[in-house]
Amino acid sequence: MLALGTWAGQDLANNRHHTPAxxxxxSDPVRAGISKxxxxxxxxxxxxxxxxxxxxxxxxxFHRLAKFKKLGIVYEFTPEGRTYxxxxxIEKVAKERNFSLVTCNAPIKDMELxxxxxxxxxxxQQLAPKVDAVFVTVHPGVAKNRMKELVAPFLKYKIPxxxxxxxxxxxxxxxxxxxxxxxxxxxxxxxxxxxxxxxxEKPRNITQIFEDPKLIAVNMEVAKLIGFEIPNSIMxxxxxxxxxxxx
Numbered sequence: 001m002l003a004l005g006t007w008a009g010q011d012l013a014n015n016r017h018h019t020p021a022x023x024x025x026x027s028d029p030v031r032a033g034i035s036k037x038x039x040x041x042x043x044x045x046x047x048x049x050x051x052x053x054x055x056x057x058x059x060x061x062f063h064r065l066a067k068f069k070k071l072g073i074v075y076e077f078t079p080e081g082r083t084y085x086x087x088x089x090i091e092k093v094a095k096e097r098n099f100s101l102v103t104c105n106a107p108i109k110d111m112e113l114x115x116x117x118x119x120x121x122x123x124x125q126q127l128a129p130k131v132d133a134v135f136v137t138v139h140p141g142v143a144k145n146r147m148k149e150l151v152a153p154f155l156k157y158k159i160p161x162x163x164x165x166x167x168x169x170x171x172x173x174x175x176x177x178x179x180x181x182x183x184x185x186x187x188x189x190x191x192x193x194x195x196x197x198x199x200x201e202k203p204r205n206i207t208q209i210f211e212d213p214k215l216i217a218v219n220m221e222v223a224k225l226i227g228f229e230i231p232n233s234i235m236x237x238x239x240x241x242x243x244x245x246x247x
Contacts, residue, residue, distance in 0.1 A: 006083065009034040013046055020197045023048035024190060027138055027164075029208075031083045038209060047193055047203035049186075049210050055086040058162065058178055059093040059135070065176070065234065066160040068132035069099050074123040075137050077105040085137035086164065102131050106141055116141035121149050128153035136163045136174055147172035148247070151222075158226040167217035167240045175222045179215035179239035186210065215239035 001021045003009040009023030013034040029035040029048035036042030038050040062068075071094065075085035082088065094101055104123035108116060120141035127134060134154060136142060142150060142165070151173035154161050163169035163177035170177045180186060189210050196206050217240035223230050235241075 006032045006034070006080075009048060013041075013043060013048075015043060015045075018045065020045050020203045021047070022190065022193060022197075022203065027086055028083050028089075031088065035208065039207075041204050041208065044202050044204045047197075047206055048208055049189070049193075050208045051211050052209075054178075054212060055089040055164065056093055058164070059090060060097070062133065062135070062160075062162045062176065063093065063097050063099065065231070066133045066228075068160075070102050070131045070133075071099055072102050072104070072124075072127035072131035072134035072159075073137060074104045074106050074120055074127070074134075074139060074141075076108045076139070077103075078109075081108065084139065090135065102127055106139060108140055113140060113143060117143045117146045117150070121146065121153075124150060124153045128157040128159055131159065134159055134161045136161055136165070136169060138164050142169065144168070144172070148245075151245075155222070155225050158228075160226060160228050161222075163217075170217040170219050170240065171242050171246045173219065173222060173245045175219055175226070175228065177217045178212050179217040180212055185213050213239075218242070219245065221245050 001019045003012045003021055003023045004025055006026050009026050012021040023029055023034050026032060029050050030038055035048040038052040041048055075081045104127055106119045106123050120139060161174045163174040166177050167179050193206050197203055216234055216238045218230060218238050219242040221244045
């Protein structure tokens, strides 16, 4: 059974079923309570891919590039919202690199998608004049059909941005993210886990640690609009390069 996302993974992270389950596309399986540790799910029938330093690496690189003192973060002010946004990792890097966080609450519970997107847009408008950079977190309100409105405040105030979610948001107007090389590496990893389960291994006994390839996604039009010079060292590891903002 494939459990796609945090809520689905939480539903299957128990001993009340007898079907091998893989939690996929979860921001942080450990903090979400799906896996006991990054190395061990704690449940024989559950496997949850983990990269415990994934967002720490991203934040360190973003800070090295943008040298910000104030980082904007939008998330729902709940334990679940903190998990989706990887806020513990963000706070760790903020302390390590001596920058402050400027946060904005964008509720999710009991709200329609349009309402969630409207609130995120309001947060972006509030944050843009106050910060040096923004980490665009995983949030249902960061909707594909509203990306032009979502990134407009950052273009106006020339704010560098990093997408927690990935290259699709870079194509739509965020400056940077990690590139996954077309999901080939992670797809092969999940396929190998499935094959081992089909051949009789317990999901719990299969390694859960997987690190994304060290590749970058960058939008050159965004860089030009905000006056951000992309270092040559970054262009050498840029796998997804977008010359324009895609509608």
